[in-house]
Structure formats: structure tokens, C-alpha cells
Amino acid sequence: MTATVKGSGAFGPAAAGGGRAADGRSARWSSHRAARREEFIDAAVRVAAEHGPDLRIALVAAEAGVTKPVLYRQFADKADLLDAVQQRLTRILLDRLMPALTAPVPPVARVRGALDAFFSMLEDYPHLLSRPGDATPTGRARVAAALTGVYGERLRALGLGTRGAEAWAHATVGMVHGTAQWWGRERPMTRTEVVDQLTAMVWAAVDGYLRQHGVVLDPATTG
Template structure:
């Protein structure tokens, strides 16, 4: 005889199975909507409305609202997917990088490629919208940047540990990863906004240039600057002397 008392309020295994299948279906449907929305924004532009996105995706606006709440929720979901893909590339590059410099270059390249692949999608998820709407990728980017900053911080410290650098450079090295990421994002956004032409660098050229600016600056110290020459007195100062 089974002496184990069963809780009558507990869901049955069949109910649990149905709930799991429903959650899996809902998650898959959500991923599909994000992908179709990305294609729609890529074609329509970063200022596309929810109605336009839904129509291009072959569904209704109410479906998108059901899964994402509003346009800001869709921006955030698309941003999280973009960030996840970029992080995968960088983590994989970090595993195979033969040097700190090659690892940094892989990070710069992944960011620029994400932006260049579809500027409309990039501008949509970062909130650089034609209607001035606020960006919703910040939370996802913040988490992503925290992860990458930690990776970069470790690499920078390992790099500096094998070199003679001024004490001031070692003390301020903790700020370098944050400054580097800010520079990559700012330069990248200006780069994708630039009109195509012979004067616009390729993704590879931009990656190499940013890597050089960032990496070759590690260990830099103001003490290496030549002394500031004395100021030349102005005519007024000469007259009053």
C-alpha cells in the first residue's frame, strides 16, 4: 500500500506537460516574431511603426503587442537578440585569440559588423529613431558591456603586468575598458551614418584604426608629453610690464 499522501492541489503530470509545451511554443513564436520584425525594420527603416512592422511580418499589430507589450518592448527584445549574437562572437574570438591585441580587434569587429549589417536595425534597437523615441537596448547593452569590460580589464592587466609602465598608467588602467567601449560605440555610430563614398573607411579599415587607437594607447602617460612651452606675452602684457 502506498503511504505517500498526494497533494490534491498539485498539477497533474499531464498538466505540467501541456504547460511546458505551451511555454516552448510561446518562446519559439516570440523568436520568430523578433526575426520577422528585424527583416521588416531592415527594409522599412528605423522609424517603422508597429503597424508597418506587423504588416510586413504578415501578422497583426495586436500579436506584437501581446508578445512585447509596446514598441519599446520590441526594441528591447530585438536589442537583446543582437547583443547575444555579438557576445557569442566575442567570447568565441576570445577563446581563440593568440594575443590581447587580436582579442580586442575581434571585439571591435563584432560591434562594427553588427552595426554595418543593418544600420536601420542598429538605429532601431539603440533608440536613434526618427520619431525621437527613447532607446530600450540600454539594459541589454549595459549587461553586455559589463561582461566585455570585465574581459577587457583582465586582458589589460595581464598586458601591463609584463611591461614597465609608469605607476600612474597602472592606476588609471581600470578606466580604459569603459573609455574604449564608449569610443567604439561613438565612432561606430558616426561611421555608419556617413554616406558611402571613397572617403569612407571599410569595416576592416575602421576596425584596424580603432584597434590601433585603443591598443597602442595602453600604458600611455602624460609624463611622456614634452613640457608645455611658456606662453608668449600679449601686447597688452608687454605694455604693462
């Protein structure tokens, strides 16, 4: 009986302690891997900003200061890395867009602020839309989803139904995205000029939609 108790002590509490130590090491290793993955995504984003979104793994590895096998320890394949880069760029874009879209300023100023935030992203990442057909369909969908929420909130505040919010958001994203692709290729005008032009167009669409539903919104009034 005594021997059994000793045996339990040896493999019970001690093993539990060993389990906690192993858990601690596992947590630290997971944290290290996560931090390392973020470093590699940082490097990939820098490469994408310079060379475009269709990344060459060798360039990303060189930017990160590692070999390709080391890079691939963090990503299943190139598609996994591209997906991580797209998610990071979308997050950066939303971090710029949302404060502008929800700022306590007049409606036209809010529209202009959001458009300027988007075009500032294109200036910082000039190859973001360089792949034919669009490099970031998932990013567009996330922006449209965020915009749907903003439109829905404003429609409710005006006493209107929100049924058209999603279509309205996708229409806005499509118009802005198409203009951005053209502007990125041609650069026929400055960022300020294209933002001014788009602001007038987007506001005309907003104003027209609201007037159809009996709402006239003063573009110079905060709300």
C-alpha cells in the same frame, strides 16, 4: 467508510492525473508561446535591419505574417517589443565579440578581431545606431560589462590591479561607439580602413595604460 474511500479514490488519484495532464498542457502552451514570441522577435529584427530600430508595429506584423492584435498577445506594448529586439541584437553582438576578445592570438590581433566583429554587425544591421542619441544604451552597458571582465582578467594576469578595468572598458566602448555612429552616417572609408584606424587607436590606449604601470607588452606575442 467504504463510500469515503471511493470518494477519495475518485477525487484523489484521478484528480492528480488530471493535474498532471493540465500541467503537461500548460507546459506545451508555454513552450508554444515562447517559440511564437521568438518568431516575432526574429521578424522585428529583420524589420529593424531594414528600417531602423524605431519599429513600426504594422511592419513587424506584416513581416511575421500576423495581425497586430496577434503580435500584441506576445508583448505588453511597443516598448516591450523594442526591448526584446534590443536584447536580441545585443546577444548577437556579444556572440560575435566574445570569441574575438578571448581568441589565443597576439593582443593587436585580438583588438582588431573584436572591432571587426562590431563593424560586421553594423554592416548586417546598418540602422542599428541610426536613432539620434543612441538606440541601444542597455546594449552598450552590457558590452562594457563584458569588456570589463576581459580587461580585468588580463590585468590580473599581468600582475596589475583591476580598479581601472571598468573605466577603461567604458572609455573603449564610448570611443568605438562614437566612431561607429560617424562611420554609419558618412561611410567616408571602408570597413577595413575604419577597423585598421581604430585598432591603432585602441592599441595605443592599451599600450600607454600598461606602460604607465610598468608593463611593456609585445603586440606580436600571443598571450
